[in-house]
Amino acid sequence: MSELYQVIYCSRNRIPGAPDTVSENIGGILARSRENNARDGVTGGLLFSDGCFAQVLEGPMEAVTAAFERIQCDERHGEIVVLQSGPIAERHFADWSMAFTGTRALGAGKVAGLGLSDTLTTRSGGGDTVLGLLRSVVVRETEWLESV
Ligand SMILES: Cc1cc2nc3c(=O)[nH]c(=O)nc-3n(C[C@H](O)[C@H](O)[C@H](O)COP(=O)(O)O)c2cc1C
Structure with missing residues:
Protein backbone atom coordinates (compact mmCIF):
# COMPACT_ATOMS: atom_id res chain seq x y z
CA MET A 1 0.00 0.00 0.00
CA SER A 2 1.18 3.47 -0.77
CA GLU A 3 2.58 5.65 2.02
CA LEU A 4 0.14 7.77 4.04
CA TYR A 5 0.59 11.48 3.50
CA GLN A 6 -0.87 14.58 5.14
CA VAL A 7 -1.34 18.21 4.12
CA ILE A 8 -2.60 20.92 6.49
CA TYR A 9 -3.26 24.33 4.97
CA CYS A 10 -5.25 27.44 5.64
CA SER A 11 -6.80 29.93 3.22
CA ARG A 12 -9.06 32.95 3.11
CA ASN A 13 -12.73 32.67 2.17
CA ARG A 14 -13.58 34.29 -1.18
CA ILE A 15 -17.26 33.29 -1.31
CA PRO A 16 -19.08 36.61 -1.61
CA GLY A 17 -22.31 37.48 0.14
CA ALA A 18 -24.19 37.10 3.38
CA LEU A 47 -12.55 24.17 9.80
CA PHE A 48 -14.21 27.50 8.96
CA SER A 49 -13.57 30.39 11.30
CA ASP A 50 -12.49 34.01 11.24
CA GLY A 51 -13.36 34.26 7.50
CA CYS A 52 -10.79 31.56 6.83
CA PHE A 53 -10.62 27.85 6.09
CA ALA A 54 -8.18 25.36 7.57
CA GLN A 55 -8.13 21.82 6.27
CA VAL A 56 -6.37 18.55 7.04
CA LEU A 57 -6.14 16.10 4.12
CA GLU A 58 -4.70 12.61 4.62
CA GLY A 59 -4.44 9.47 2.53
CA PRO A 60 -2.26 7.91 -0.18
CA MET A 61 0.20 10.54 -1.43
CA GLU A 62 -1.11 10.61 -5.04
CA ALA A 63 -4.73 11.00 -3.90
CA VAL A 64 -3.92 13.77 -1.40
CA THR A 65 -1.77 15.60 -3.95
CA ALA A 66 -4.49 15.36 -6.60
CA ALA A 67 -7.17 16.65 -4.20
CA PHE A 68 -4.95 19.51 -3.02
CA GLU A 69 -4.20 20.48 -6.63
CA ARG A 70 -7.92 20.76 -7.37
CA ILE A 71 -8.47 22.67 -4.13
CA GLN A 72 -5.71 25.15 -4.98
CA CYS A 73 -7.44 25.99 -8.29
CA ASP A 74 -10.74 26.71 -6.53
CA GLU A 75 -11.72 30.38 -6.65
CA ARG A 76 -13.95 30.09 -3.60
CA HIS A 77 -10.85 30.67 -1.48
CA GLY A 78 -7.41 32.25 -1.87
CA GLU A 79 -4.09 33.06 -0.13
CA ILE A 80 -3.49 29.35 0.46
CA VAL A 81 -0.68 28.72 2.96
CA VAL A 82 0.57 25.19 3.72
CA LEU A 83 1.05 24.87 7.49
CA GLN A 84 2.36 21.32 7.51
CA SER A 85 2.90 18.49 5.02
CA GLY A 86 4.62 15.11 4.96
CA PRO A 87 4.27 11.40 5.65
CA ILE A 88 2.24 10.24 8.65
CA ALA A 89 2.19 6.89 10.48
CA GLU A 90 -1.59 6.69 10.78
CA ARG A 91 -4.75 8.62 9.95
CA HIS A 92 -6.21 11.08 12.44
CA PHE A 93 -9.65 11.11 10.76
CA ALA A 94 -9.98 7.47 9.70
CA ASP A 95 -13.79 7.55 9.87
CA TRP A 96 -14.31 10.92 8.18
CA SER A 97 -14.31 11.55 4.44
CA MET A 98 -14.40 15.21 5.57
CA ALA A 99 -15.28 16.23 9.12
CA PHE A 100 -16.40 19.85 9.49
CA THR A 101 -16.59 22.42 12.22
CA GLY A 102 -17.39 26.11 12.23
CA THR A 103 -17.35 29.01 14.63
CA ARG A 104 -20.73 28.31 16.16
CA ALA A 105 -19.97 24.69 17.04
CA LEU A 106 -16.61 25.49 18.56
CA GLY A 107 -17.58 28.52 20.62
CA ALA A 108 -16.26 31.98 19.92
CA GLY A 109 -13.56 31.92 22.61
CA LYS A 110 -11.69 28.95 21.27
CA VAL A 111 -11.93 30.21 17.72
CA ALA A 112 -10.70 33.69 18.61
CA GLY A 113 -7.66 32.04 20.17
CA LEU A 114 -6.96 30.14 16.98
CA GLY A 115 -6.58 33.34 14.92
CA LEU A 116 -6.56 31.78 11.47
CA SER A 117 -6.54 35.20 9.90
CA ASP A 118 -3.32 36.08 11.79
CA THR A 119 -1.79 32.75 10.78
CA LEU A 120 -2.41 33.70 7.16
CA THR A 121 -0.98 37.16 7.58
CA THR A 122 2.18 36.02 9.36
CA ARG A 123 2.40 32.73 7.40
CA SER A 124 3.71 30.88 10.42
CA GLY A 125 2.83 27.98 12.73
CA GLY A 126 -0.66 26.73 13.29
CA GLY A 127 -0.55 23.19 11.85
CA ASP A 128 -0.61 21.41 15.20
CA THR A 129 -3.26 23.80 16.55
CA VAL A 130 -5.56 23.16 13.60
CA LEU A 131 -5.02 19.41 13.86
CA GLY A 132 -5.63 19.39 17.63
CA LEU A 133 -8.79 21.47 17.36
CA LEU A 134 -10.30 19.39 14.58
CA ARG A 135 -9.34 16.18 16.39
CA SER A 136 -11.03 17.33 19.59
CA VAL A 137 -14.27 18.02 17.71
CA VAL A 138 -14.16 14.67 15.95
CA VAL A 139 -13.52 12.83 19.21
CA ARG A 140 -16.41 14.65 20.86
CA GLU A 141 -18.72 13.84 17.95
CA THR A 142 -17.72 10.17 17.92
CA GLU A 143 -18.40 9.92 21.65
CA TRP A 144 -21.81 11.48 21.09
CA LEU A 145 -22.62 9.04 18.30
CA GLU A 146 -21.55 6.10 20.43
CA SER A 147 -23.73 7.26 23.32
CA VAL A 148 -26.93 7.29 21.24
C1 LIG B 1 -12.06 25.08 1.37
C2 LIG B 1 -12.28 24.02 0.34
C3 LIG B 1 -12.07 22.69 0.66
C4 LIG B 1 -12.26 21.68 -0.28
N1 LIG B 1 -12.01 20.38 0.06
C5 LIG B 1 -12.13 19.42 -0.88
C6 LIG B 1 -11.83 18.06 -0.56
O1 LIG B 1 -11.48 17.70 0.57
N2 LIG B 1 -11.98 17.14 -1.55
C7 LIG B 1 -12.38 17.46 -2.81
O2 LIG B 1 -12.48 16.57 -3.68
N3 LIG B 1 -12.68 18.74 -3.14
C8 LIG B 1 -12.57 19.72 -2.20
N4 LIG B 1 -12.88 21.01 -2.53
C9 LIG B 1 -13.47 21.28 -3.84
C10 LIG B 1 -12.40 21.35 -4.92
O3 LIG B 1 -11.80 22.62 -4.91
C11 LIG B 1 -13.00 21.09 -6.31
O4 LIG B 1 -14.03 22.00 -6.55
C12 LIG B 1 -13.57 19.68 -6.44
O5 LIG B 1 -12.65 18.74 -5.94
C13 LIG B 1 -13.88 19.38 -7.89
O6 LIG B 1 -14.45 18.12 -7.92
P1 LIG B 1 -15.10 17.55 -9.27
O7 LIG B 1 -13.95 17.46 -10.26
O8 LIG B 1 -15.62 16.21 -8.86
O9 LIG B 1 -16.16 18.52 -9.69
C14 LIG B 1 -12.68 22.02 -1.59
C15 LIG B 1 -12.90 23.37 -1.90
C16 LIG B 1 -12.71 24.36 -0.96
C17 LIG B 1 -12.96 25.81 -1.33
Missing part, protein backbone atom coordinates in the same frame (compact mmCIF):
# COMPACT_ATOMS: atom_id res chain seq x y z
CA PRO A 19 -23.38 34.42 5.98
CA ASP A 20 -26.28 32.27 4.71
CA THR A 21 -24.86 32.21 1.18
CA VAL A 22 -21.47 31.28 2.60
CA SER A 23 -23.01 28.43 4.66
CA GLU A 24 -24.86 27.10 1.61
CA ASN A 25 -21.66 27.15 -0.43
CA ILE A 26 -19.72 25.37 2.29
CA GLY A 27 -22.50 22.75 2.36
CA GLY A 28 -21.93 22.20 -1.36
CA ILE A 29 -18.16 22.02 -0.93
CA LEU A 30 -18.57 19.43 1.83
CA ALA A 31 -20.98 17.26 -0.17
CA ARG A 32 -18.64 17.15 -3.17
CA SER A 33 -15.58 16.66 -0.95
CA ARG A 34 -17.16 13.70 0.82
CA GLU A 35 -18.03 12.01 -2.49
CA ASN A 36 -14.61 12.53 -4.02
CA ASN A 37 -12.66 11.73 -0.86
CA ALA A 38 -14.58 8.50 -0.23
CA ARG A 39 -13.83 7.47 -3.82
CA ASP A 40 -10.12 8.34 -3.52
CA GLY A 41 -9.35 7.08 0.02
CA VAL A 42 -8.84 10.61 1.36
CA THR A 43 -9.96 11.51 4.89
CA GLY A 44 -9.65 14.73 6.89
CA GLY A 45 -11.29 17.70 8.52
CA LEU A 46 -12.31 21.20 7.46
Whole structure:
Protein backbone atom coordinates (compact mmCIF):
# COMPACT_ATOMS: atom_id res chain seq x y z
CA MET A 1 0.00 0.00 0.00
CA SER A 2 1.18 3.47 -0.77
CA GLU A 3 2.58 5.65 2.02
CA LEU A 4 0.14 7.77 4.04
CA TYR A 5 0.59 11.48 3.50
CA GLN A 6 -0.87 14.58 5.14
CA VAL A 7 -1.34 18.21 4.12
CA ILE A 8 -2.60 20.92 6.49
CA TYR A 9 -3.26 24.33 4.97
CA CYS A 10 -5.25 27.44 5.64
CA SER A 11 -6.80 29.93 3.22
CA ARG A 12 -9.06 32.95 3.11
CA ASN A 13 -12.73 32.67 2.17
CA ARG A 14 -13.58 34.29 -1.18
CA ILE A 15 -17.26 33.29 -1.31
CA PRO A 16 -19.08 36.61 -1.61
CA GLY A 17 -22.31 37.48 0.14
CA ALA A 18 -24.19 37.10 3.38
CA PRO A 19 -23.38 34.42 5.98
CA ASP A 20 -26.28 32.27 4.71
CA THR A 21 -24.86 32.21 1.18
CA VAL A 22 -21.47 31.28 2.60
CA SER A 23 -23.01 28.43 4.66
CA GLU A 24 -24.86 27.10 1.61
CA ASN A 25 -21.66 27.15 -0.43
CA ILE A 26 -19.72 25.37 2.29
CA GLY A 27 -22.50 22.75 2.36
CA GLY A 28 -21.93 22.20 -1.36
CA ILE A 29 -18.16 22.02 -0.93
CA LEU A 30 -18.57 19.43 1.83
CA ALA A 31 -20.98 17.26 -0.17
CA ARG A 32 -18.64 17.15 -3.17
CA SER A 33 -15.58 16.66 -0.95
CA ARG A 34 -17.16 13.70 0.82
CA GLU A 35 -18.03 12.01 -2.49
CA ASN A 36 -14.61 12.53 -4.02
CA ASN A 37 -12.66 11.73 -0.86
CA ALA A 38 -14.58 8.50 -0.23
CA ARG A 39 -13.83 7.47 -3.82
CA ASP A 40 -10.12 8.34 -3.52
CA GLY A 41 -9.35 7.08 0.02
CA VAL A 42 -8.84 10.61 1.36
CA THR A 43 -9.96 11.51 4.89
CA GLY A 44 -9.65 14.73 6.89
CA GLY A 45 -11.29 17.70 8.52
CA LEU A 46 -12.31 21.20 7.46
CA LEU A 47 -12.55 24.17 9.80
CA PHE A 48 -14.21 27.50 8.96
CA SER A 49 -13.57 30.39 11.30
CA ASP A 50 -12.49 34.01 11.24
CA GLY A 51 -13.36 34.26 7.50
CA CYS A 52 -10.79 31.56 6.83
CA PHE A 53 -10.62 27.85 6.09
CA ALA A 54 -8.18 25.36 7.57
CA GLN A 55 -8.13 21.82 6.27
CA VAL A 56 -6.37 18.55 7.04
CA LEU A 57 -6.14 16.10 4.12
CA GLU A 58 -4.70 12.61 4.62
CA GLY A 59 -4.44 9.47 2.53
CA PRO A 60 -2.26 7.91 -0.18
CA MET A 61 0.20 10.54 -1.43
CA GLU A 62 -1.11 10.61 -5.04
CA ALA A 63 -4.73 11.00 -3.90
CA VAL A 64 -3.92 13.77 -1.40
CA THR A 65 -1.77 15.60 -3.95
CA ALA A 66 -4.49 15.36 -6.60
CA ALA A 67 -7.17 16.65 -4.20
CA PHE A 68 -4.95 19.51 -3.02
CA GLU A 69 -4.20 20.48 -6.63
CA ARG A 70 -7.92 20.76 -7.37
CA ILE A 71 -8.47 22.67 -4.13
CA GLN A 72 -5.71 25.15 -4.98
CA CYS A 73 -7.44 25.99 -8.29
CA ASP A 74 -10.74 26.71 -6.53
CA GLU A 75 -11.72 30.38 -6.65
CA ARG A 76 -13.95 30.09 -3.60
CA HIS A 77 -10.85 30.67 -1.48
CA GLY A 78 -7.41 32.25 -1.87
CA GLU A 79 -4.09 33.06 -0.13
CA ILE A 80 -3.49 29.35 0.46
CA VAL A 81 -0.68 28.72 2.96
CA VAL A 82 0.57 25.19 3.72
CA LEU A 83 1.05 24.87 7.49
CA GLN A 84 2.36 21.32 7.51
CA SER A 85 2.90 18.49 5.02
CA GLY A 86 4.62 15.11 4.96
CA PRO A 87 4.27 11.40 5.65
CA ILE A 88 2.24 10.24 8.65
CA ALA A 89 2.19 6.89 10.48
CA GLU A 90 -1.59 6.69 10.78
CA ARG A 91 -4.75 8.62 9.95
CA HIS A 92 -6.21 11.08 12.44
CA PHE A 93 -9.65 11.11 10.76
CA ALA A 94 -9.98 7.47 9.70
CA ASP A 95 -13.79 7.55 9.87
CA TRP A 96 -14.31 10.92 8.18
CA SER A 97 -14.31 11.55 4.44
CA MET A 98 -14.40 15.21 5.57
CA ALA A 99 -15.28 16.23 9.12
CA PHE A 100 -16.40 19.85 9.49
CA THR A 101 -16.59 22.42 12.22
CA GLY A 102 -17.39 26.11 12.23
CA THR A 103 -17.35 29.01 14.63
CA ARG A 104 -20.73 28.31 16.16
CA ALA A 105 -19.97 24.69 17.04
CA LEU A 106 -16.61 25.49 18.56
CA GLY A 107 -17.58 28.52 20.62
CA ALA A 108 -16.26 31.98 19.92
CA GLY A 109 -13.56 31.92 22.61
CA LYS A 110 -11.69 28.95 21.27
CA VAL A 111 -11.93 30.21 17.72
CA ALA A 112 -10.70 33.69 18.61
CA GLY A 113 -7.66 32.04 20.17
CA LEU A 114 -6.96 30.14 16.98
CA GLY A 115 -6.58 33.34 14.92
CA LEU A 116 -6.56 31.78 11.47
CA SER A 117 -6.54 35.20 9.90
CA ASP A 118 -3.32 36.08 11.79
CA THR A 119 -1.79 32.75 10.78
CA LEU A 120 -2.41 33.70 7.16
CA THR A 121 -0.98 37.16 7.58
CA THR A 122 2.18 36.02 9.36
CA ARG A 123 2.40 32.73 7.40
CA SER A 124 3.71 30.88 10.42
CA GLY A 125 2.83 27.98 12.73
CA GLY A 126 -0.66 26.73 13.29
CA GLY A 127 -0.55 23.19 11.85
CA ASP A 128 -0.61 21.41 15.20
CA THR A 129 -3.26 23.80 16.55
CA VAL A 130 -5.56 23.16 13.60
CA LEU A 131 -5.02 19.41 13.86
CA GLY A 132 -5.63 19.39 17.63
CA LEU A 133 -8.79 21.47 17.36
CA LEU A 134 -10.30 19.39 14.58
CA ARG A 135 -9.34 16.18 16.39
CA SER A 136 -11.03 17.33 19.59
CA VAL A 137 -14.27 18.02 17.71
CA VAL A 138 -14.16 14.67 15.95
CA VAL A 139 -13.52 12.83 19.21
CA ARG A 140 -16.41 14.65 20.86
CA GLU A 141 -18.72 13.84 17.95
CA THR A 142 -17.72 10.17 17.92
CA GLU A 143 -18.40 9.92 21.65
CA TRP A 144 -21.81 11.48 21.09
CA LEU A 145 -22.62 9.04 18.30
CA GLU A 146 -21.55 6.10 20.43
CA SER A 147 -23.73 7.26 23.32
CA VAL A 148 -26.93 7.29 21.24
C1 LIG B 1 -12.06 25.08 1.37
C2 LIG B 1 -12.28 24.02 0.34
C3 LIG B 1 -12.07 22.69 0.66
C4 LIG B 1 -12.26 21.68 -0.28
N1 LIG B 1 -12.01 20.38 0.06
C5 LIG B 1 -12.13 19.42 -0.88
C6 LIG B 1 -11.83 18.06 -0.56
O1 LIG B 1 -11.48 17.70 0.57
N2 LIG B 1 -11.98 17.14 -1.55
C7 LIG B 1 -12.38 17.46 -2.81
O2 LIG B 1 -12.48 16.57 -3.68
N3 LIG B 1 -12.68 18.74 -3.14
C8 LIG B 1 -12.57 19.72 -2.20
N4 LIG B 1 -12.88 21.01 -2.53
C9 LIG B 1 -13.47 21.28 -3.84
C10 LIG B 1 -12.40 21.35 -4.92
O3 LIG B 1 -11.80 22.62 -4.91
C11 LIG B 1 -13.00 21.09 -6.31
O4 LIG B 1 -14.03 22.00 -6.55
C12 LIG B 1 -13.57 19.68 -6.44
O5 LIG B 1 -12.65 18.74 -5.94
C13 LIG B 1 -13.88 19.38 -7.89
O6 LIG B 1 -14.45 18.12 -7.92
P1 LIG B 1 -15.10 17.55 -9.27
O7 LIG B 1 -13.95 17.46 -10.26
O8 LIG B 1 -15.62 16.21 -8.86
O9 LIG B 1 -16.16 18.52 -9.69
C14 LIG B 1 -12.68 22.02 -1.59
C15 LIG B 1 -12.90 23.37 -1.90
C16 LIG B 1 -12.71 24.36 -0.96
C17 LIG B 1 -12.96 25.81 -1.33
